[in-house]
Amino acid sequence: MATVERPAKFVGTSQLRKEDPELVTGQGGYVDNVTLPGMLWVGIVRSPFAHARIGSIDVSKVLELEGVVAAYTGADLEFAAPLVMAWPINAEVKNPPHHPLTKDKARYVGDPVAVVVAESRAIAKDALELVEVDWEPLPAVTDIKAALEPGAPIVHEEFGTNDAGSWIMERDSPAPTRGRAAPFFDDPNLVKVKEEYYLARLIPNAMEPRGVVVDPNVAMGEYTVITATQIPHILRTTLAITCGIPEAKLRVVAPDVGGGFGSKLEAYPEDAICLALAQKLNRPVKWIEERSENYVATLHGREMVQEIELAATREGDLKAVRVNLKASMGAYMRLITPGIPMLGAWLYHGCYECEGYDFQYTNVFTNATFTDAYRGAGRPEATYAIERAMDALARELEMDPVELRRRNFIATDKFPNYTIASGLTVDSADYHGTLDKCLEVLDYEGIRAEQRSRRERGERKLLGVGFSTWIEMCGLAPSRVLAALNYIAGGWDAATIEFMPTGTVRVLTGVSPHGQGSATAFAQVVADQLGLDYDDIDVLHGDTGMVPFGMDTYGSRGVSVGGVALFKAGEKIIAKARTLAAHELECAETDLEFEDGNFTVKGTDRTANIKALGFNSWTAHNLPDGMEPGLTATHLYDPPNFSWPNGAHCCVVEVDQDTGAVEIVRYIAVDDCGVQLNPMLVQGQVHGGVAQGIAEALYEEAIYDEEGNLTTGTMTNYLVPGPPEIPSFEIHDRVTPSPTNPLGVKGIGEAGTIAAPPAVINSVVDALAHLGVRNIERPATPERVWRAIQEAQA
Amino acid sequence: MRRIAITVNGAREELEVEPRQLLVYALREQLGLTGTNIGCDTSSCGACTVHLDGQSVKSCTVLAVQADGCEVTTIEGLATDGALHPMQQAFRDNHALQCGYCTPGMIMAATSFLEEHPNPSEDEIRHGLEGNLCRCTGYHNIVKAVQAVAGAGV
Numbered sequence: 001m002a003t004v005e006r007p008a009k010f011v012g013t014s015q016l017r018k019e020d021p022e023l024v025t026g027q028g029g030y031v032d033n034v035t036l037p038g039m040l041w042v043g044i045v046r047s048p049f050a051h052a053r054i055g056s057i058d059v060s061k062v063l064e065l066e067g068v069v070a071a072y073t074g075a076d077l078e079f080a081a082p083l084v085m086a087w088p089i090n091a092e093v094k095n096p097p098h099h100p101l102t103k104d105k106a107r108y109v110g111d112p113v114a115v116v117v118a119e120s121r122a123i124a125k126d127a128l129e130l131v132e133v134d135w136e137p138l139p140a141v142t143d144i145k146a147a148l149e150p151g152a153p154i155v156h157e158e159f160g161t162n163d164a165g166s167w168i169m170e171r172d173s174p175a176p177t178r179g180r181a182a183p184f185f186d187d188p189n190l191v192k193v194k195e196e197y198y199l200a201r202l203i204p205n206a207m208e209p210r211g212v213v214v215d216p217n218v219a220m221g222e223y224t225v226i227t228a229t230q231i232p233h234i235l236r237t238t239l240a241i242t243c244g245i246p247e248a249k250l251r252v253v254a255p256d257v258g259g260g261f262g263s264k265l266e267a268y269p270e271d272a273i274c275l276a277l278a279q280k281l282n283r284p285v286k287w288i289e290e291r292s293e294n295y296v297a298t299l300h301g302r303e304m305v306q307e308i309e310l311a312a313t314r315e316g317d318l319k320a321v322r323v324n325l326k327a328s329m330g331a332y333m334r335l336i337t338p339g340i341p342m343l344g345a346w347l348y349h350g351c352y353e354c355e356g357y358d359f360q361y362t363n364v365f366t367n368a369t370f371t372d373a374y375r376g377a378g379r380p381e382a383t384y385a386i387e388r389a390m391d392a393l394a395r396e397l398e399m400d401p402v403e404l405r406r407r408n409f410i411a412t413d414k415f416p417n418y419t420i421a422s423g424l425t426v427d428s429a430d431y432h433g434t435l436d437k438c439l440e441v442l443d444y445e446g447i448r449a450e451q452r453s454r455r456e457r458g459e460r461k462l463l464g465v466g467f468s469t470w471i472e473m474c475g476l477a478p479s480r481v482l483a484a485l486n487y488i489a490g491g492w493d494a495a496t497i498e499f500m501p502t503g504t505v506r507v508l509t510g511v512s513p514h515g516q517g518s519a520t521a522f523a524q525v526v527a528d529q530l531g532l533d534y535d536d537i538d539v540l541h542g543d544t545g546m547v548p549f550g551m552d553t554y555g556s557r558g559v560s561v562g563g564v565a566l567f568k569a570g571e572k573i574i575a576k577a578r579t580l581a582a583h584e585l586e587c588a589e590t591d592l593e594f595e596d597g598n599f600t601v602k603g604t605d606r607t608a609n610i611k612a613l614g615f616n617s618w619t620a621h622n623l624p625d626g627m628e629p630g631l632t633a634t635h636l637y638d639p640p641n642f643s644w645p646n647g648a649h650c651c652v653v654e655v656d657q658d659t660g661a662v663e664i665v666r667y668i669a670v671d672d673c674g675v676q677l678n679p680m681l682v683q684g685q686v687h688g689g690v691a692q693g694i695a696e697a698l699y700e701e702a703i704y705d706e707e708g709n710l711t712t713g714t715m716t717n718y719l720v721p722g723p724p725e726i727p728s729f730e731i732h733d734r735v736t737p738s739p740t741n742p743l744g745v746k747g748i749g750e751a752g753t754i755a756a757p758p759a760v761i762n763s764v765v766d767a768l769a770h771l772g773v774r775n776i777e778r779p780a781t782p783e784r785v786w787r788a789i790q791e792a793q794a
Numbered sequence: 795m796r797r798i799a800i801t802v803n804g805a806r807e808e809l810e811v812e813p814r815q816l817l818v819y820a821l822r823e824q825l826g827l828t829g830t831n832i833g834c835d836t837s838s839c840g841a842c843t844v845h846l847d848g849q850s851v852k853s854c855t856v857l858a859v860q861a862d863g864c865e866v867t868t869i870e871g872l873a874t875d876g877a878l879h880p881m882q883q884a885f886r887d888n889h890a891l892q893c894g895y896c897t898p899g900m901i902m903a904a905t906s907f908l909e910e911h912p913n914p915s916e917d918e919i920r921h922g923l924e925g926n927l928c929r930c931t932g933y934h935n936i937v938k939a940v941q942a943v944a945g946a947g948v
Binding site for chain 1: 812814819822823827828829830831832833834835836838839841868869870872873878882883885886887889891892893894895896897898901916917919920921923924925926927928929930931932933934935936937
């Protein structure tokens with residue numbers, strides 16, 4: 001299925017990263033390292049209230065401070081349009097205008113209301129203290145269910161409700177499901193379980209906070225925006241709309257970006273504010289987010305209330321899944337906020353067969369920071385619900401959770417390209433083989449025996465084992481599918497390969513990596529395909545002034561969309577070089593074999609090397625009639641399907657009954673992301689993803705108090721785990737090449753974060769199941785675990 | 795303003811600083827040593843770790859005036875004669891970095907840790923680096939990199 005034409009030299013090997021030399025020596029080019037002549041510093045005045053009407057704003061004292069250049073409120077910094085929201089999921093969606101500086105009232109703690117501009121970072125910070133705002137605090141609501149109660153404070157009064165609209169699969173999905181779930185829940189012969197889970201709100205915590213530098217050329221109306229973003233291309237378009245500047249006059253540069261995880265997949269107020277300020281003041285401006293500011297100003301993720309019901313036969317055959325979600329939008333719809341839960345819509349029956357499937361979700365406004373894509377975006381939520389519910393069903397049926405999973409797996413011989421109950425088509429998988437490998441590594445029988453033994457001996461430290469046999473859809477995304485989902489943009493990507501006269505090659509990609517190592521993987525692909533040395537290839541990205549228009553990096557699309565675009569550009573290079581080689585060697589193109597960079601006339605030693613052909617294309621002294629000079633090719637690739645990675649993860653924990661403390665003893669991940677271009681990079685993605693999933697399960701939770709204050713507002717009380725909190729991992733794989741693309745690849749960037757939370761929580765509940773514990777809200781802090789034990793035994 | 799003298803990566807530097815100026819800003823904005831990153835405002839993340847008179851400190855937690863008369867080593871001062879420091883090489887060899895933002899601080903913390911604990915266990919490495927956060931790697935390969943350097947007896 002993988003159709004790489006010749007034996008791979010670089011693909012499949014763990015090449016060390018091209019990205020590293022500058023990063024290990026402190027020469028990375030992050031946005032905060034940018035200083036321009038005459039540059040001013042920007043500070044944002046933010047609401048200290050979760051909900052408050054703005055009376056007047058007085059900036060006169062600020063302007064008296066030496067070194068302050070300007071201060072503006074929402075009334076006097078004009079924009080052509082509100083910030084762009086790109087995913088109006090259906091006609092029901094409520095999309096209130098989101099102005100970069102709010103004008104009438106603040107709707108969450110951190111809502112920008114004014115801006116100061118000063119000659120230095122320190123003066124800008126001092127100036128923030130001098131802005132006087134006449135606040136009229138209003139009652140606030142941050143809880144999802146409370147926001148839907150009659151009489152709740154209304155975040156956007158024009159709607160008269162916090163209900164921001166629903167998306168119902170039966171009505172809104174372009175793909176028919178196998179059948180409705182409802183009839184199965186009326187069947188008295190079936191066993192049912194109904195679970196409710198609350199997924200805590202999370203803060204992404206890319207290690208680099210956000211930042212923007214704008215360099216204006218007002219005379220020409222041209223602006224360079226250097227910003228810590230995952231999406232330079234999309235941001236250029238949204239900034240053009242919000243600021244009323246033509247795209248051709250905007251250059252957006254993503255320099256080295258210190259992690260994203262979705263948090264830099266956004267059109268933020270600060271980007272537009274800085275662009276407007278540079279335009280107004282005709283001087284370069286810089287804004288660098290502080291961490292505590294990041295906690296309120298940068299998007300949050302996940303928060304939702306899930307109801308999931310399963311219906312199964314007494315023998316354990318899953319018949320139907322029914323899901324109803326209520327998802328927190330926070331105070332505004334940002335770039336793709338209302339569509340995030342939909343990214344999981346087809347995944348709530350997991351990798352299992354069933355006959356009936358109903359899914360719907362309702363979006364809810366609250367007085368909290370807006371939510372949007374956080375690593376996995378919709379798919380961790382789906383995987384959590386079905387993998388927790390499968391364990392609940394196993395307990396109900398008194399069946400081993402592994403056995404229940406095996407019984408319901410989609411059979412391996414259904415693949416490739418099997419249409420699952422929710423209506424989409426999965427490319428390839430071997431769920432049985434993947435789980436088998438996990439169990440083999442684990443020694444499942446041995447772990448269960450040890451678990452029984454500890455219980456019988458009355459040990460205080462109990463053992464638990466939990467599984468997550470996960471799937472996801474990524475590689476966003478087929479443009480026609482996005483159209484059917486009411487997403488405004490496409491999901492294709494672009495790549496250019498350009499031979500330099502001396503035989504080195506520039507690769508320009510439309511994806512915008514920010515830590516993934518895509519430049520390394522892409523160089524491996526091109527080196528093999530064109531018979532070049534890995535070191536001859538430079539991969540450039542993240543600058544709209546330089547690379548072809550692409551759709552950036554998110555949704556595990558770098559390799560499965562951007563990498564495939566690159567491979568197809570390589571095919572065009574080979575085709576053109578073949579024509580030139582035939583011309584030079586005076587033979588038919590069909591007489592040429594291409595191997596290791598050489599076109600050889602079959603059965604002879606007459607040969608032309610691709611580097612020489614590149615040089616000859618450049619001189620253009622002797623080209624066939626009509627051939628364009630230069631050996632360069634661009635391809636825009638629209639994937640025909642998502643990619644569908646999957647895997648089996650297992651977590652083994654020790655739970656201290658007396659303290660509620662959970663320690664992960666082993667963590668095993670067996671993942672199938674199709675062909676691996678660079679196993680070292682794949683494993684790195686799994687490591688980091690699993691760590692974030694463990695964090696989600698055990699440590700992290702953004703908490704608002706009743707007034708809407710973020711009580712976990714700094715890194716000291718929002719628990720990003722450090723080295724001692726995360727275990728070493730046991731990483732394995734099972735490879736089923738994707739038939740969707742010629743590289744056979746699938747995404748892997750989000751896998752760990754999708755897989756890990758239910759594996760961890762299932763293991764904690766498993767440890768305590770004999771005590772009667774059935775659920776523990778995440779994160780499973782020692783207090784929550786201890787209380788669950790006490791309540792179960794009461 | 796106060797006048798201070800610091801020896802940074804072997805070179806003596808004299809600068810005027812506000813008394814409230816943090817060492818990290820003196821390094822980044824006055825001396826142009828931008829390899830030391832800032833990841834938080836609560837001394838939680840360790841991205842700004844440097845060596846102050848041979849010991850690792852979070853440079854966001856030291857006032858520039860406190861460093862007066864001291865020797866500071868930053869990530870830029872670690873490689874010698876164009877050769878990576880063994881810890882820098884080990885980070886690359888073991889894929890112990892992705893976005894690279896925590897990396898300078900992590901490397902500075904790790905080198906300082908190994909000087910004090912030449913033969914650490916995995917658990918000691920994890921606790922030794924607990925003041926440094928990484929969001930990309932899950933620490934797995936960072937631990938391996940430190941073990942590799944310790945094992946090589948460097």
